[in-house]
Amino acid sequence: MLPKATPREELLINLRAAYARMWVRLRGSNREITGLVAEIGLPILTIGAYVILYRAIGLPPTAGAAVIIGGAMIAFWTNVLWNMSSQWFWERESGNLEMYLVAPVSRMSVLLGMAMGGSVNTSIRALGIVLLGIFVFQVPFQLADPLSIGLVFVLTLVALYTMGMLFASIFMLYGREAWNTANLLQEPVYFLSGAYFPRIYAPVVPFALQAAGSLIPMTIGLDAIRRLAINGEGIATVWPHILALIACTLILFPLARRALNYMESLGKKEGRLTLRWQ
Amino acid sequence: MKRDLSIETKSLRRLFKGIPGKGDVVALDQVDLEVYDDEIFGLLGPNGAGKTTLIKILCTLLLPTEGQALIKGLDVVKRASQIRRIINLVSGGETPGYGILSVKENLWFFSQLYGLPRDFAKDRIAKLVDQLELQDYLNTRMSKLSTGYKQRLNLARGFVNDPAILFLDEPTLGLDVLSARHLRTLVKDWIRTGGKTVLLTTHYMAEADQLCDRVGIINRGKILACDTPQRLKTKVTGGATWKIEITPNLSELESVKSIPGVVGLSTTDNIETGVTTLKLVLEEESVMSDLLSKIRENGSKVLNMGKSEPTLEDVYISLVGTGME
Ligand SMILES: Nc1ncnc2c1ncn2[C@@H]1O[C@H](COP(=O)(O)OP(=O)(O)OP(=O)(O)O)[C@@H](O)[C@H]1O
Numbered sequence A: 001m002l003p004k005a006t007p008r009e010e011l012l013i014n015l016r017a018a019y020a021r022m023w024v025r026l027r028g029s030n031r032e033i034t035g036l037v038a039e040i041g042l043p044i045l046t047i048g049a050y051v052i053l054y055r056a057i058g059l060p061p062t063a064g065a066a067v068i069i070g071g072a073m074i075a076f077w078t079n080v081l082w083n084m085s086s087q088w089f090w091e092r093e094s095g096n097l098e099m100y101l102v103a104p105v106s107r108m109s110v111l112l113g114m115a116m117g118g119s120v121n122t123s124i125r126a127l128g129i130v131l132l133g134i135f136v137f138q139v140p141f142q143l144a145d146p147l148s149i150g151l152v153f154v155l156t157l158v159a160l161y162t163m164g165m166l167f168a169s170i171f172m173l174y175g176r177e178a179w180n181t182a183n184l185l186q187e188p189v190y191f192l193s194g195a196y197f198p199r200i201y202a203p204v205v206p207f208a209l210q211a212a213g214s215l216i217p218m219t220i221g222l223d224a225i226r227r228l229a230i231n232g233e234g235i236a237t238v239w240p241h242i243l244a245l246i247a248c249t250l251i252l253f254p255l256a257r258r259a260l261n262y263m264e265s266l267g268k269k270e271g272r273l274t275l276r277w278q
Numbered sequence B: 001m002k003r004d005l006s007i008e009t010k011s012l013r014r015l016f017k018g019i020p021g022k023g024d025v026v027a028l029d030q031v032d033l034e035v036y037d038d039e040i041f042g043l044l045g046p047n048g049a050g051k052t053t054l055i056k057i058l059c060t061l062l063l064p065t066e067g068q069a070l071i072k073g074l075d076v077v078k079r080a081s082q083i084r085r086i087i088n089l090v091s092g093g094e095t096p097g098y099g100i101l102s103v104k105e106n107l108w109f110f111s112q113l114y115g116l117p118r119d120f121a122k123d124r125i126a127k128l129v130d131q132l133e134l135q136d137y138l139n140t141r142m143s144k145l146s147t148g149y150k151q152r153l154n155l156a157r158g159f160v161n162d163p164a165i166l167f168l169d170e171p172t173l174g175l176d177v178l179s180a181r182h183l184r185t186l187v188k189d190w191i192r193t194g195g196k197t198v199l200l201t202t203h204y205m206a207e208a209d210q211l212c213d214r215v216g217i218i219n220r221g222k223i224l225a226c227d228t229p230q231r232l233k234t235k236v237t238g239g240a241t242w243k244i245e246i247t248p249n250l251s252e253l254e255s256v257k258s259i260p261g262v263v264g265l266s267t268t269d270n271i272e273t274g275v276t277t278l279k280l281v282l283e284e285e286s287v288m289s290d291l292l293s294k295i296r297e298n299g300s301k302v303l304n305m306g307k308s309e310p311t312l313e314d315v316y317i318s319l320v321g322t323g324m325e
């Protein structure tokens, strides 16, 4: 009779699918160069406004550096919110969801591929933002410990995109309402994360705001990267950040899986998965 | 020789939540179906009959409310991931894939959802491109393809994992006459490679007649008849199908339909000549005299009449068309 797939075969299929989904993402968003230019150019304008403002009120040049890093990290948040979270939603609208559901791959690996594609893509843009920002605004950086910066950066992305994976399932189930919520979330998160502030965990920022901001892994990562790249602090001072980011991932990943399974079984039960706009 | 069962459903039932206060919609009701290896099976039925619902359950996309569905003996609820490796589904009118990618890139992507190794995938894609005549569009973005070519790409996706069971939900929707014929040939050739099963739905009777080894006629979630097209024609129509040309058209079609012994009736108007062709399925020929007098009462003139070979459409009309429920 029908042989069951061995765990090795299973893993291979899922890795191939994840890779292919990542490839689609990269291929799709880098076909048009105008998109790339806009996605680097527009944030630079926002960043520029803050840098000039901070200079005008006499803050040290490090404040400008903080804003550049913040602006680069915001690119990831936008990507998670608009591309990752709405992934299933759009796949359903375009008739792709059925294709994914009928194939022998885990939906998690499709999401994983999407996350990998999204983070690589956004990294290119973020790097563009940072380089252009340094070039235009001449802000100082102190890269005492590049390896730690890399580590914190990767951990931040992992936590952030895991959050995106969780959002993807929620979005799909709640369709329009989730869409509106995301719309509502965008600006407050810009604010809460402190991306455009010189520092979020500073005594002048109210504690409630700090706490709310910390719910987003990006805030934690952002603060750690700023300490490492601007203040020249070492890994010793960002241990709590690293642990918090790992904890975020460990909590969010199973939640994302649960949400996805729940979404799938609910869809199969109620027949909602392949219906559009409800 | 006893053939192996490929698809089997046992008292399958599926309800959907209806409009509040109106109760549930029964999409499938006590469906018992058996489809064998090497068979092309067609599901015919009016809109909303439950065809797509049945296919979705068999493809592990939807759970049954009651009863059981088996693919190669495996339960669709419990063994979904195993089943997904050996099936594929093509829904007409859907265009899965990514518009910004070329035909070739999309096909490669589809192949990766089944984990095909690189060279193997390449060969298979080359073959499919050939069979579906997509050569000239290999590097065209999907978003720029015409509806028919998008549908071909969708069909190529259906074959990409060389499934043991292929589900085709209105596969010729949007295809031109030649492309539709081409697809039918393709499906027939593919079935001949052995160990394959096709379950398809269509609204084109001639297509089902030509393509399917057996057809099931479904209405309001119930399978009304299930057999080879040939046997259905003789069994259901009893062979007595009549064609009567009249002018002008009947003013009271209902009065003819209600004559005892009239099992099915369909009319086709020829606008140019003003001639209406009635196709009738009668229980027995003696009904004819009642019928002719009714036509005369209506003020219509009979131009021509004769017995006609029953078609699958006659079967369909007699089962679905005159309120068998
Ligand atoms: N997801 C759903 N939620 C609620 N009702 C549904 C759902 N899917 C189908 N139905 C209902 O179930 C019944 C059967 O629908 P189905 O799509 O299976 O018909 P069909 O035979 O494929 O029709 P068509 O020829 O129009 O494609 C219809 O009454 C339909 O409204």
Ligand SMILES: [Mg+2]
Pocket: B051, B052, B053, B169
């Ligand atoms: Mg249908």
